[in-house]
Amino acid sequence: MQYKAEIHVTLKRTVNDPQGLAIRGGLHSLGYETVETVRAGKFIEVWLEAESSEEAQRLADEMSDQLLANPVIEDYTIAVADAATS
Known part of the structure; x- marks a missing residue:
């Protein structure tokens, strides 16, 4: 049977995320000051x-x-679904 696995990979909370910081700065520049x-x-x-x-x-x-x-530096989550329903 065919399945689809969706894998989300993120840096661990204890690892600095420069891309996330840059996005946050850009959002603040656009007026989204509530983004923490x-x-x-x-x-x-x-x-x-x-x-x-x-x-x-x-x-x-x-x-x-x-x-x-x-x-060592990343966490991931996996969601698996039947490909026929995806």
């Missing part, structure tokens, strides 16, 4: 074949640990 914090990251969409959603989740987790994220 911005964290930037990346979004990765992976379509894969798996026997079950649990296997698709496990595979996406392995991919994230091995290549898509740097576990």
Whole structure:
């Protein structure tokens, strides 16, 4: 069965986020003074074949640990859905 894994990768809270700071500064320049914090990251969409959603989740987790994220400085979340309904 085909699944879609949506992987969001962000820097850990303890890691400085210069891109987020630059975005925050830009938003303040545009008049959005109420913005307190911005964290930037990346979004990765992976379509894969798996026997079950649990296997698709496990595979996406392995991919994230091995290549898509740097576990030393980044956190990630994964959402898996049946590709037919996505």
